[in-house]
Amino acid sequence: MEALFNSIAYFVPVGEAEKEIIASLFTEKHFKKGEPFLQEGKVCRHVGFIVKGLMRYFLTEDGEEKTFYFAKEYEFVSNYESFVPQIPSLKSIEALEDTVMYIISYEHLNRLYSTMANGERMGRLIIEQVFVQALQNLNSFYSDTPEQRYKKLLLAHPDLQQRIPQYYIASCVGVKPQSLSRIRKRLSLH
Known part of the structure; x- marks a missing residue:
């Protein structure tokens, strides 16, 4: 407690x-x-x-x-x-x-x-x-793009990526899982 x-x-x-x-x-x-x-x-x-x-x-x-x-x-x-x-x-x-x-x-x-x-x-x-x-x-x-919302989610909760299924993260960001995969790929190239 x-x-x-x-x-x-x-x-x-x-x-x-x-x-x-x-x-x-x-x-x-x-x-x-x-x-x-x-x-x-x-x-x-x-x-x-x-x-x-x-x-x-x-x-x-x-x-x-x-x-x-x-x-x-x-x-x-x-x-x-x-x-x-x-x-x-x-x-x-x-x-x-x-x-x-x-x-x-x-x-x-x-x-x-x-x-x-x-x-x-x-x-x-x-x-x-x-x-x-x-x-x-x-x-x-x-006001934010899905990519910006995804970045904010990761910034606020860096540990959640391993704990939450990707389709829930995609839903929270406001995109389909395939779109989240593209966002993640773009971000990994930077």
Whole structure:
């Protein structure tokens, strides 16, 4: 649980009293490869913190899965547009590897906000970070070429190339696998 404490401490001070509150409200959960954290149409009821493993965010459009984000160790996982208002999700999140997380329910997170010193501030800062990342991803999709998006993905997550099937990376970049192969070939020549 030390990694979770450290991640929260990035946003607000975490003393022994805060550690006790956090430990009492988060629970450890294991996901097998392919197991959903969240399914489209269901309300997102948890926020997770990945200790080990990898998750994929995707939506299904006309029967085709479109990957748009990956989360790995020491990152928070949730679909905030479903979680915050407690409405059905338009997206799915699944484990790409066997994954270990600490999860917290909507009710427990609200209790954390109200009982932990600086709890509300922590929640606001984390949501702000998620919001900025979402805007950057959206802007990139409209202003960058697929090659630029691929380079940004590799820069942000250099270790993921070996952990994620190429067709998921291609989907995230917004191209077909054959196009990703051409992009990779062009980049290897430079």
